Amino acid sequence: MIQYPFLEKGMTVGVTAPSSGVPSELQGLLHSAFKRMEEKGYSIQSGETPWTQDKAKSAPAKKRAEEFNAMMLDDDVDLIIPPWGGELLAETLEYIDFNRIQNKWILGYSDISLLLLAITLNTGIATAHGTNLVDLRGDYSDETTAMWESVLSTKKGDSVLQHSSEKYQQEWDFENPTPHIFNLSEDTYWKTTTNDDVNVQGRLLGGCVDTIRHLIGTPYGDVKQFKDQHIPGDPVIWFFENCELSTPDLRRTLVQMKLAGWFDDCQAIMFGRSAANTPVTNYTVEDIYQELADELQIPIIYDIDCGHLPPQITLVNGAYAEIDVRDGEGRVLQTFKS
Structure with missing residues (x-):
């Protein structure tokens, strides 16, 4: 509950x-x-x-x-x-x-x-x-x-609907602040590894991958116990955003999460936009997303409104969500289900 x-x-x-x-x-x-x-x-x-x-x-x-x-x-x-x-x-x-x-x-x-x-x-x-x-x-x-x-x-027991933004901020321009703080200059476009529409449902869990990965193996990061005790029978949709990790470091982190059982009963994984996803040789973040999709056989949604390239949708850890992605636009319906 x-x-x-x-x-x-x-x-x-x-x-x-x-x-x-x-x-x-x-x-x-x-x-x-x-x-x-x-x-x-x-x-x-x-x-x-x-x-x-x-x-x-x-x-x-x-x-x-x-x-x-x-x-x-x-x-x-x-x-x-x-x-x-x-x-x-x-x-x-x-x-x-x-x-x-x-x-x-x-x-x-x-x-x-x-x-x-x-x-x-x-x-x-x-x-x-x-x-x-x-x-x-x-x-x-x-x-x-x-x-x-x-x-x-x-x-x-009620629900709240949020939509993907129209534009996002690629970089800070502190010399030219706007009335709403952000310099929203780039077109938002949510993507999937299959380039198809995606509709999935499950409990939301996630955060900044740089930091939450350090919960793995500690008493504070027991995902299995949480699922058994608080959301028995419900699948999970993970959301991540990468602040500073290189592509190999991101890949290592996701492998560790998978081996730790974090992705058991996972319906989809969403990734926020990131300025950090620096390729190493020709290894890109898109390669990582495709590898993850192939290994887990689930949809991977990326470049969503989450993280250090604002604006951000408010995602509630524990809420039941329906995620719908069509033609580059995202729809997040969160239900506060006990």
Whole structure:
């Protein structure tokens, strides 16, 4: 059984940095994000970690975990949105109190997805892979990003529909910010290994492949136990996005996931757009997708709205989803099925 938090206007957002904090020269971004959230009717409660950054992390692992644990148990904090991702969230896992996780939304991506997936796998509480806080600082959000509120305010048993974006951002142009933050310049086109239409259903699980791969073989990454305990009989649809891995490293990671049983009862795998998929000799990411499709005999969908080339669809770990891809356009219907 999956538990789903519920978002309402007027709730208090807890801001903590279990991975990276915001260095002093960029803290204006965080202030702007706070202002926009308050204008939208939310209250902000910030911890200390968002305001510090040293040695590739906001604070020592125990301090980061303690602040997260405290916000999770604080009745005045209704949901948690870190400022952004980072590098070393893995250090905090052994100090996170998984036995006392409350039914609160956590929203984020990149390194934050390691925490999201670990929480869902270990508790059966849904978590939300999507925008981070600093990217909500614009005058308004593009239609794809803005759906985070609609998704998180979906009631248990109800469904929410999202569509692929019209355009995405290939690279940051900090000198020319737009009112919605992103410079959406490239046409979005969802692809499949067969070039055919795809329609699949299953429970969503996933995140940034660079980080969630480090759950394999740990007490926090027992996918089989999660499936048996929380979603018995339901297949899985995995979603991944690659931040920095070369093609051989991505391939090694996917092989390890397969050998660890992560892809058992898998209906499809989706991959977000990535600037990282650098070929080695003539070994391309498309080769990897085709190899995976051949080995697992399932559809592989790629260049979806997920990850470090925004905008992003909000994908909920644990939700039951129907994924439909036709003529380069994607449709994601998520049902908050227990």
